[in-house]
Amino acid sequence: MTAANILERTAGLLNRKARAVGHNLFAPAPVRPTLLLQSDDWGRTGLPDPMAIERLRAAGVPLTASAWDRFGLETVADLAALGDLLLGQRDSDGNPAVMSAVFVMANADLLTMQAESYSRFLAVPICQGLPAPWQPEALMPQYRQLIASGVFYPALHGYTHFNPLLLLRLAREDSARGARIRTLHAQGIPYLASLTPEFNFALLDRSSAAERFIGTAEQASWIEQGVSLFQEAFGRKPYSACAPGYRFDTTTCKLWARAGLHVIHNAGGLVGNSEGLWHLPRNVFFEPVLDANALHASIKAAELAVSRGEPIVVCTHSINYVSRHLGRAQEGLSQLSALLTALRQRFPDLRFAQEEQLHRSWLQQDPSWWRAPAGAERMARFTA
Helix, strand or coil: CCHHHHHHHHHHHHHHHHHHHHHHHHCCEECCCEEEEEEEEECCCCCCCCCHHHHHHHCCCCCCCCHHHHCCCCCHHHHHHHHHHHHHCECCCCCECCEEEEEECEEECHHHHHHCCCCCCCEEEHHHCCCCCCCCCCHHHHHHHHHHCCCEEEEEEECCCCCHHHHHHHHCCCCHHHHHHHHHHHCCCCCCCCCCCCCCCCCEECCCCCCEECCHHHHHHHHHHHHHHHHHHHCCCCCEECCHHHCCCHHHHHHHHHCCCCEEEEECCCCEEECCEEEEEECEECCCCCCCCHHHHHHHHHHHHHHCCCCEEEECCHHHHCCCCCCCHHHHHHHHHHHHHHHHHHCCCCEECCHHHHHHHHHCCCCCCEECCCHHHHHHHHHC
């Protein structure tokens, strides 16, 4: 690349950044402080039972202390407790708190794949139950009940959380890595965050030194399967999506838009349009069972979001409200209740919402939802 090419590309990048800054400074602000809860990983299997960790240790699998490795699927009781909490929190209009539950739509049938020497990828959609060794549980009726009561808003995480074709390929390897993966699968565990970074995120291949996105055809297939199963489970197409690990590219956005999606959950930046989709960044990260300072830090982050004229968009993973393995679901619920109570006290006119409501009001330029940002808000955005 010549010096002239480098200068041209640098100038283009700076111009795009300048346009983005200009857009962010003048992007509309919510008329009232507005809170969205977004929670990933619902429907996703992890460790099938609390003793799985001990069985892995006995098999010589090296484990870390990462809480993310102790991920387990929610129970009916977990969902009922979370629903009761959200129903009990009401905004100034009397509406309950609503959580965008971001669903993984299928779980790998690992034991059958192993029996078939990983000749093909097999999965059980969440609307059809759970693969062995998981015990059947009536989760779908509970999901639908929470949606009907207005406290769950379903969003799409994807067909799977992990890269299914890469999982197949690496599980067939005659290597230490392949043996480790097969040991996990024999226990019914598709992956662990600390042990299988190569395929943890569905749209990435990290099997070599470079992190690269999978090709268009693979992305299209993964998205089509996720959208189809979402429609089967919830009776409509997804309106919004969050890519596993926030890993997506322009190809992903174009395919999501083609599939009929409208909103992307993301991390960082301000609300705005890109690639035909509305990007809704998360600006508060609330993981109370993983961070002892989560409540204080999240209240502060929410206050800063309001000072910038942004919606408060809280990221809080399902691990905080699931009783398996960590055994701290009650603590997570208590901390979530404290967060919502504190924010209602700080902002008496707080509005609870979900992304479809917010996006439609944005499209309609609804003056009861959006206004021009104040000078202090623009200054806060500029200095953030």
